[in-house]
Each structure stands twice: as C-alpha cells, then as structure tokens.
Amino acid sequence: MQVMKVAEERIAACTSTVAVRLSAARHAAFWAGTPGYSGNVQTYPVPETRFQEKRLSAWPGEKMKVDQETHPLSSELERSAIRCREVCRSYGKLKVLSNLNLTVPQGNIYGLLGPSGCGKTTLLKCIVGALKISRGHISVLGKPPAFPGHEVPGKMVGYMPQDLALYNEFSISDTLMFYGRIHGLSTKAIRQRLDFLVDFLDLPQPSSLVGKLSGGQKRRVSLGAALLQNPQLLILDEPTVGVDPVLRAKIWQHLVEIVRTGKVSVIITTHYIEEARQANVVGLMRNGRLLAEGEPEILMRQNSAMTLEKAFLQLCESFDQVDSKQGASPRGVVLENGQSEGVVLENSPSNELHPIMGVGPGPPEEPPKYSADWKVQVRHVVPKWRNIAALIIKTTVRMKRMPGSLFFQFLLPVMQISLMCLCIGGDPKGIQVAVVNNETTSNSYSQSLLSFLDNSSVQQVNLTHGEAFAGAYNGEYWGVIEFGPNFTSSLTKRMLLRQVSKETVDAGSVHVWLDLTNRQIALMLQKKMEDAFQDFVRHKTGTKSYLVSLPLKFEEPIYGSLNSDFTTFVTPGAVLSITFYLAVGLTALSFVIERKEGLMDRCWVAGVSSMETVLAYLISQLIIISVQIFLLLLIMLLVFKIPNEGNLVLVIALIVLQGVTGTSFGLVISSAIDDEQNATQAALGIFYPNLIVSGIIWPVECIPYPLRYISLALPQTYASEALRCIMYRGWGLSRMMVWRGFVVTMGWNTFFVILAIVILKLRM
Numbered sequence: 108m109q110v111m112k113v114a115e116e117r118i119a120a121c122t123s124t125v126a127v128r129l130s131a132a133r134h135a136a137f138w139a140g141t142p143g144y145s146g147n148v149q150t151y152p153v154p155e156t157r158f159q160e161k162r163l164s165a166w167p168g169e170k171m172k173v174d175q176e177t178h179p180l181s182s183e184l185e186r187s188a189i190r191c192r193e194v195c196r197s198y199g200k201l202k203v204l205s206n207l208n209l210t211v212p213q214g215n216i217y218g219l220l221g222p223s224g225c226g227k228t229t230l231l232k233c234i235v236g237a238l239k240i241s242r243g244h245i246s247v248l249g250k251p252p253a254f255p256g257h258e259v260p261g262k263m264v265g266y267m268p269q270d271l272a273l274y275n276e277f278s279i280s281d282t283l284m285f286y287g288r289i290h291g292l293s294t295k296a297i298r299q300r301l302d303f304l305v306d307f308l309d310l311p312q313p314s315s316l317v318g319k320l321s322g323g324q325k326r327r328v329s330l331g332a333a334l335l336q337n338p339q340l341l342i343l344d345e346p347t348v349g350v351d352p353v354l355r356a357k358i359w360q361h362l363v364e365i366v367r368t369g370k371v372s373v374i375i376t377t378h379y380i381e382e383a384r385q386a387n388v389v390g391l392m393r394n395g396r397l398l399a400e401g402e403p404e405i406l407m408r409q410n411s412a413m414t415l416e417k418a419f420l421q422l423c424e425s426f427d428q429v430d431s432k433q434g435a436s437p438r439g440v441v442l443e444n445g446q447s448e449g450v451v452l453e454n455s456p457s458n459e460l461h462p463i464m465g466v467g468p469g470p471p472e473e474p475p476k477y478s479a480d481w482k483v484q485v486r487h488v489v490p491k492w493r494n495i496a497a498l499i500i501k502t503t504v505r506m507k508r509m510p511g512s513l514f515f516q517f518l519l520p521v522m523q524i525s526l527m528c529l530c531i532g533g534d535p536k537g538i539q540v541a542v543v544n545n546e547t548t549s550n551s552y553s554q555s556l557l558s559f560l561d562n563s564s565v566q567q568v569n570l571t572h573g574e575a576f577a578g579a580y581n582g583e584y585w586g587v588i589e590f591g592p593n594f595t596s597s598l599t600k601r602m603l604l605r606q607v608s609k610e611t612v613d614a615g616s617v618h619v620w621l622d623l624t625n626r627q628i629a630l631m632l633q634k635k636m637e638d639a640f641q642d643f644v645r646h647k648t649g650t651k652s653y654l655v656s657l658p659l660k661f662e663e664p665i666y667g668s669l670n671s672d673f674t675t676f677v678t679p680g681a682v683l684s685i686t687f688y689l690a691v692g693l694t695a696l697s698f699v700i701e702r703k704e705g706l707m708d709r710c711w712v713a714g715v716s717s718m719e720t721v722l723a724y725l726i727s728q729l730i731i732i733s734v735q736i737f738l739l740l741l742i743m744l745l746v747f748k749i750p751n752e753g754n755l756v757l758v759i760a761l762i763v764l765q766g767v768t769g770t771s772f773g774l775v776i777s778s779a780i781d782d783e784q785n786a787t788q789a790a791l792g793i794f795y796p797n798l799i800v801s802g803i804i805w806p807v808e809c810i811p812y813p814l815r816y817i818s819l820a821l822p823q824t825y826a827s828e829a830l831r832c833i834m835y836r837g838w839g840l841s842r843m844m845v846w847r848g849f850v851v852t853m854g855w856n857t858f859f860v861i862l863a864i865v866i867l868k869l870r871m
C-alpha cells in the first residue's frame with residue numbers, strides 16, 4: 108500500500124513541466140565524437156514489441172508515463188528484469204554514475220543510448236556485478252548482483268563486454284567450450300549451441316583461431332559466448348559495431364525473437380542510434396544520469412522527429428536549456444524540492460505530454476531487503492571445482508598453443524642456473540702476473556717454487572723490475588712477484604739455521620705486490636702463492652716440512668668440503684630466487700593482461716569468483732614450476748655437481764613452495780596494478796633489493812642491524828638457509844633451521860594469496 112501511495116505521489120509530481128525549444132544546430136554537436144556514428148542513419152523496420160503491448164512499468168521515485176496502462180505497481184516491480192535506483196559510482200574523484208534510475212522491464216529489449224563517456228559501460232558493469240556501486244541499489248532478476256545463491260553473475264546472465272575479451276590462442280570452439288564448462292553445460296549441449304551459433308552468427312570454422320579472425324568475426328564470437336547458455340538476461344555492450352548491416356539486422360531479429368517468449372530480457376548499448384528503434388524501450392543517458400526513458404515510437408512522435416537520433420538530440424537540447432536557465436549542472440533538471448521536471452515538447456503534435464519521463468531523484472526509496480540462509484552463503488563462498496577445472500583447462504590449452512612461450516618458461520631457469528654455476532664463484536683463470544726473478548741459476552729455489560704455481564689460474568710473465576711495475580701500474584698485471592738474487596741461499600739458511608739476520612730473512616722471502624682493486628683476484632693470488640709455497644716446501648724438505656709450516660692444521664670439515672667454493676654457497680639461494688622471480692614476473696604479466704583485456708571481468712560475470720581465479724592460477728602455475736624444478740635440479744646436481752647430502756623430496760618441496768609464493772606475490776602485484784608496464788616495473792624494482800638483503804649472494808651475518816631484522820623477515824632469507832642446511836648438512840625437518848624455512852615460506856604464501864583475493868574483491 109505504501110509503495111502504491113509513493114507511486115501516486117510521483118505521478119502527481121510528473122505534471123510539473125518545462126517548455127523547451129529545440130535547436131537543430133546542436134544536432135551534430137551532441138553525437139560528434141561518438142565512435143561508430145557516421146551521420147548516415149539506417150532505417151529499420153520496427154517490429155511490434157512486447158513493450159507496446161504491455162507499456163512501460165512505473166516505479167516510485169521516478170515520473171511515470173501518462174499514457175501508461177494501469178498495472179498493479181507491485182506486480183510491475185516484480186516484472187522488472189533490472190532495477191537501478193539512485194545508483195552512484197566513481198572512479199577515484201571522477202563521478203561517473205550519479206543518482207541513476209533505470210528499469211528494464213522483464214521480456215523487453217532496452218536500448219541504452221548516450222554519448223561516448225557518459226557512463227554506459229560503467230553502468231552495465233555495475234549491473235552484472237563486475238563493478239561495485241558506491242551508493243544506491245540494483246536488483247537484477249529479483250536480487251542484487253553477487254547476492255549469495257543468485258546466478259547473477261553466473262548462468263542467468265549473458266554478457267558481451269565492449270572490449271572483445273577473447274583469448275586469441277583459443278579456437279572458436281575452445282572459447283564456447285570454456286564458457287560452457289563454467290556454466291555447467293554438458294559437452295553435447297555445448298556442441299549443439301556451437302553449431303547453432305556458428306550458423307546463426309555466420310562464423311568461420313569452429314576450429315579457427317580467434318587471434319586470426321577479423322574484428323567483426325571476433326565481435327560475433329564474443330556475442331556467441333554471451334548467447335551460449337540461453338541466459339535470462341542479455342547484457343550487450345555495443346554488439347553490432349563492425350558487423351555488416353545484414354548480420355546486424357539478423358542479430359536484432361534474433362533478440363526480438365528471444366524476448367518474445369517473455370522470459371528473456373535484453374539491455375543493449377549501440378552507437379547506431381536508429382537500430383535502437385527496434386528496442387521496446389530506450390533510455391537516454393547523459394553525464395552519468397538517465398535523462399529519459401520510453402518507447403522509441405512515442406519518443407519520436409513527442410519530439411516531432413523523424414528519427415530516434417533527432418528525438419534524442421532535441422531532448423538533450425531541452426535539458427541543456429533547462430540547465431542554463433536554472434544555472435544548474437547538466438544533470439540539474441531537478442528542482443529544489445527534489446522532484447524532477449518532466450519535459451514537454453512544444454512542437455509535439457496534439458501537445459501530448461506523455462511518453463518521455465524526466466528521470467530524477469524522488470523521495471528516498473527503501474532498498475528491498477534480501478536474505479540468504481547460512482548454507483547458501485557457505486556454498487556461495489566455497490570455490491567450485493567446475494570453475495577451477497575450466498580455468499586450468501583454459502591455461503593448459505593456451506600454453507599448448509604458445510609452444511615458444513612454454514619453451515622459454517622451461518628453459519629460462521635452466522639457462523639462469525647454468526650461467527650462474529659457470530660464471531659465479533669459480534676461480535679466476537688466466538690472471539697475468541709479472542715475475543721478476545733476479546736469480547740466474549737454473550736449479551734455483553725460485554724456479555722450483557714458481558713451477559708449483561697453478562698455471563691455469565696464474566699466467567707468469569717474466570720481466571725486469573722496471574717493466575713489471577710499469578705494467579702493473581698500467582693495469583696489465585694483477586701483481587708483481589719478485590725473488591732476490593740470493594733467494595735460494597738465504598731460504599736454505601732460514602730453513603736450516605736457528606738464528607738468521609733480518610737481511611737473510613728478507614732475501615729469502617718472496618716479495619709480492621698485489622693490485623687489490625679486485626678483491627676476489629687478489630685473494631685468489633694470495634691463496635695460490637701460499638699453496639705453491641706449501642707444495643714447494645713439501646717437495647724440498649719431505650717429512651721435515653713442518654719446520655717451515657704454520658703450526659695450524661685444518662682437519663676434515665664437519666660439513667661441506669675443503670674444496671667448496673662460492674658457487675656452492677650461492678646456488679641454493681639462487682635456485683630459490685630464480686624460481687620465485689620467474690613466477691612473479693610471468694604471473695604478474697599474464698594476469699595484468701587478462702584483467703586489462705576484460706577477460707577476467709567476463710569470467711567473473713560468467714560466475715567465476717576471485718578465489719577460484721587465484722586457486723586455478725596457482726594450480727596451473729604449479730605444473731610449470733614442477734617442470735622448471737625438475738630441469739633445474741638435473742642441471743644443478745648432475746651437470747654442475749652441486750653436492751646434495753639431504754633428502755631430495757625436501758629440496759623439491761622447498762623450491763616448489765618458493766615458486767608458489769612467487770606466483771601468489773605476482774597475483775598481488777597484478778591485482779593492485781592495472782597495466783603491464785607498471786607491473787613489470789614493480790616486479791623488477793623488488794628483485795634487486797630482495798636479492799641483496801636476503802643473504803643469497805653474501806651472508807646475512809654481514810648485514811648491519813636493524814636491516815638484518817628486515818632481511819630475516821623476507822621470504823627467501825630463512826628459506827635459502829634451510830635449503831643449504833638440507834643440501835650441505837643433510838638435515839631434515841626436525842631441525843629448526845630447516846622447518847623455519849618452510850614455515851616462513853608457507854606464511855608468506857598464505858599472506859600473498861589472501862592479499863590477492865582481497866585486493867581483487869576490493870577493486871571490483
């Protein structure tokens with residue numbers, strides 16, 4: 108009763124009118140810049156529509172059509188397929204939808220028209236639940252979008268976005284199979300629909316790849332995907348752009364046919380304004396608001412316009428004039444009392460006041476209350492295996508169609524680890540050193556000592572003192588080794604006599620000057636000289652060598668080997684880092700591209716949740732990571748002989764977990780960032796600081812406090828340590844240093860997955 112009363116009040120408010128004149132001069136100006144509009148108006152036969160039989164429904168808070176047949180208001184409300192009330196939506200500070208009211212009657216085609224950028228696509232995305240509204244309420248087929256248990260988004264709605272939103276690597280049949288699986292259709296049912304749609308939309312062979320189709324063909328495939336499951340509500344954003352006139356007419360004819368049953372409703376945007384005459388009702392949007400809504404025929408008659416386009420131009424003129432008179436905003440056909448003014452067209456034949464409704468905010472309408480029991484709510488949240496499986500199959504098919512990219516993904520980590528093992532941590536080779544030997548005898552100690560120097564690492568160049576130092580200062584030699592003329596006799600004295608003079612010690616010493624600008628080379632030279640000397644002493648003195656050795660004996664190492672080099676230290680951390688960052692980069696890139704191209708929105712409207720998207724992505728990525736790790740370990744253990752004393756299962760498990768953590772971190776980046784360039788920059792920006800601070804290339808013990816606390820909290824610090832403990836110490840999960848690496852990795856993993864799901868949901 109209360110609803111009826113409000114409606115009566117609204118009808119009364121409709122009688123307030125404003126007279127306006129039309130200006131043909133602004134005709135072209137309004138639609139100028141509207142893509143797809145060529146100025147040539149195509150005429151279409153206007154079919155008899157259900158709307159003409161039923162007339163437009165009315166609602167509280169809006170002006171009603173005066174010539175409307177009387178229907179009980181409540182039943183009309185129930186019969187609306189879409190009801191938007193006081194809907195607002197902004198992108199940051201940009202207010203795109205402003206108190207918008209719209210009703211799509213059940214079983215009708217609704218043509219949504221308006222200039223480019225007025226907010227049509229935004230409104231459609233809000234209707235399908237791909238975008239959240241900031242204020243107001245929307246009900247689609249009886250409930251708000253994304254309400255628990257409601258199949259909008261889902262099977263009840265077929266959505267064709269403005270962007271093509273198709274996977275280029277899919278064939279036409281793959282595309283329909285993919286969406287069919289999500290909608291839970293059987294393979295047989297999908298094939299039947301595929302045959303019908305290929306015939307109806309005049310599509311090429313079902314096996315044709317989408318990426319190789321023309322723009323118009325792609326658009327038709329996209330329309331086919333929206334029509335696939337025979338949805339109750341079709342939301343089509345510019346379906347006829349780039350489609351030839353014959354097929355355009357055919358599409359409209361199909362829409363007219365499917366709404367005739369009364370069970371299907373359609374909302375369609377188009378830039379071909381005249382084709383909207385075939386809609387049962389059209390709505391004119393401008394500046395984020397619906398200015399008018401009504402039957403196309405009556406709309407034209409009221410404006411004495413021969414075409415729908417002209418009628419809309421005149422309406423815009425009239426609204427602009429009202430605005431300028433009132434000094435209000437372009438949306439301001441709203442009086443101070445909150446009532447909206449109707450529009451009377453002076454040149455309307457017989458001065459009918461009826462068909463067009465000024466659509467402004469009325470008295471606040473109580474949003475309907477909906478409830479769902481806990482079982483439905485739980486079922487709504489729990490991920491559906493059907494959707495996850497469809498997404499995994501999608502990724503697998505796409506990967507199969509991109510063998511180059513797949514090969515790259517498998518080969519890249521192998522290349523990276525091979526390069527690392529080859530180039531990092533080994534002994535420098537062919538280091539040139541100047542040798543100044545002032546001894547002339549052939550069997551001198553100096554000659555003997557030099558013969559023990561590792562020739563593969565140290566290349567000796569015999570020079571005079573002056574040449575040697577000139578070359579070293581020129582950067583030609585990394586050091587100068589000089590023997591005095593009495594080196595042999597003095598060294599013999601040093602070894603045999605208990606007491607010798609300082610001069611004898613000096614003469615019996617090898618003098619070495621090093622270029623220390625490259626620490627690694629200098630350290631190597633130092634070590635090679637020491638080794639050569641030890642070997643020389645052993646050779647000359649045999650069992651008496653202890654007399655000239657340091658009283659220091661390094662026993663067999665507790666863990667590791669005496670020959671272990673820097674490569675051994677760096678490899679475990681590098682493997683984790685490579686797996687982590689490859690997963691970050693590839694995930695961030697492909698996920699961002701899917702979002703940018705509207706593929707994710709389309710999946711969402713088909714009923715796929717953020718959680719299902721994230722889980723499916725993690726599972727698909729797991730397959731790639733497993734192959735990558737298999738190849739990595741093969742190269743690392745068998746080719747480069749990196750030692751592994753521990754359990755291989757633990758090694759694999761930790762690397763896989765790091766890859767999954769990288770994938771989930773990639774999902775966080777791509778959920779938060781909209782374009783691939785910024786996503787790549789973010790991934791790269793984090794790469795080096797993490798590599799440096801995680802103790803992968805240099806021990807964590809060298810990091811000063813408080814930076815070390817940050818280092819320890821990072822995903823790879825404890826994990827690298829754990830992998831080193833497993834591989835080089837042979838430790839198992841009972842050791843704290845091992846399980847800590849697993850716990851930290853899994854903790855980060857869980858955190859990133861939750862964060863990605865939350866960001867995806869918030870950004871809707």
Ligand SMILES: Nc1ncnc2c1ncn2[C@@H]1O[C@H](COP(=O)(O)OP(=O)(O)OP(=O)(O)O)[C@@H](O)[C@H]1O
Nearest residue numbers: 198201203221222223224225226227228229230269
């Ligand atoms: N993701 C976004 N972030 C920021 N602004 C956006 C975003 N999407 C759309 N907009 C802005 O919102 C306004 C409405 O865009 P929308 O795509 O809804 O218009 P439209 O009526 O569908 O236009 P067209 O007919 O050209 O497709 C435009 O000013 C647009 O720049």
